Amino acid sequence: MGVGWMWNVIVAGCFVTVTWVSARMCVLGTEPDESFGGKVRFVLPPGDPCSCTELKLGGHNSYAPPRNDKPVYIDNLPMDAEGLRKTQGCPEESTRRESTQMSTSKVETSDLPTTRETLAPVVYTDCQDAFNNRQTTSGVYTIEPYGVEFDAYCDMTTEKGYIVIQKRFDGSVDFNKNWADYQNGFGDLNGESWLGNEKLHQITSQSPKYELLVTLTAFDGSVAQARYSDFSVKSNEDNYEINPSSADTPENTVSAGNGLESKQFSTFDHDHDDGDLNCAELLSGGWWFSHCSDSYTPSNLNGVYSDTPNIAGYLGIYWTPWNGYSDVSLKATEMKIRCLEDC
Known part of the structure; x- marks a missing residue:
């Protein structure tokens, strides 16, 4: 699951919530869905699909391995992570989610963090x-x-x-x-x-x-x-x-x-x-x-x-x-x- 945090600030009398979502590489494998007559389908990796920022095609499992949580299957391969998030009904990706009582309030965000620098896939030494x-x-x-x-x-x-x-x-x-x-x-x-x-x-x-x-x-x-x-x-x-x-x-x-x-x-x-x-x-x-x-x-x-x-x-x-x-x-x-x- 992607790691994130939330930062609440008060600017010009308005309550602002800024959400930071870290990068997450999601690998879509294939395996037979026994609840669907054994049809081979794409299976989502564990965790929240809305946290996916990079998408990659993985390998094939000849059978569904034991899992703690029920797997989520899809039939069509999305073009990218944004397409995957749309199929799962995720909200549009944003680094800032603002909740304010005044529609005319403006917040300077030049010093706030963005996700632009975190979208590269995670690579480990080994x-x-x-x-x-x-x-x-x-x-x-x-x-x-x-x-x-x-x-x-x-x-x-x-x-x-x-x-x-x-x-x-x-x-x-x-x-x-x-x-x-x-x-x-x-x-x-x-x-x-x-x-x-x-x-x-x-x-x-x-x-x-x-x-x-x-x-x-x-x-x-x-x-x-x-x-x-x-x-x-x-x-x-x-x-x-x-x-x-x-x-x-x-x-x-x-x-x-x-x-x-x-x-x-x-x-x-x-x-x-x-x-x-x-x-x-x-x-x-x-x-x-x-x-x-x-x-x-x-x-x-x-x-x-x-x-x-x-x-x-x-x-x-x-x-x-x-x-x-x-x-x-x-x-x-x-x-x-x-x-x-x-x-």
Whole structure:
């Protein structure tokens, strides 16, 4: 909800109310409206739509997530924030609302604040910065961790602000992509996605360091985590080689073990694994491979998604230090990073 304040002054015997409304970027996503027969509609973000000063089109939810308040749906995409406010019956935007007993009274307003300087969208350094600024709702935010703005999904559920870099849970996105796709990122930020190797490099090559948290979910509902307190990705010239520290386990969670090694990234059109075979091509997904078996590569979270846990060897999503076998696929995975100090 937009933050605002009201200033009451008395000028020339008249009572004047001046309202300041701060800028608010409103992201309109789409999702099925179950109360409307499952029709896909635009859904308004939480908060007062009358406070929206910037409008942006977000991603698609395959289902309506649980919310504290009933969502508000619309069928037509407004051209801008003003159009959205009109559809919601909001009063015309004004920085001054005057209530006076004398129609002939005049007020000098040259020294009063205006909203002109606040209409730019809010951009945070990263998700931790957004969380520190009281943005506690998970969702898509505009961040600028290294001088370039881009959208990212911020997970705020752990009382911290994590940038989600990988997420899988239903197989709606094909992860068998080429080098350029993995470099730039792909998918739906509100659903399954890969943030992009170049973004990972730019973010994690800075000081202070970033941590990586990997969350794995099995088909029986069990969950395990692995945390790497020092995580970085090298540049394109180094084929986005990963540099994870040793893994530990967050408190009150099940250990997933260490499933990552310092290896270069591979895709079917850029083979950088240690073996003679093209593991990314054989296993249908880009990853930090060593060889094409769990004896050498203990994980592959970007493999073929399976609707069941039983798969042909290696042709799935696996993390063998936890689930133990390369012929058992995981139901869901998430990888997210967070700055450990003030960034």
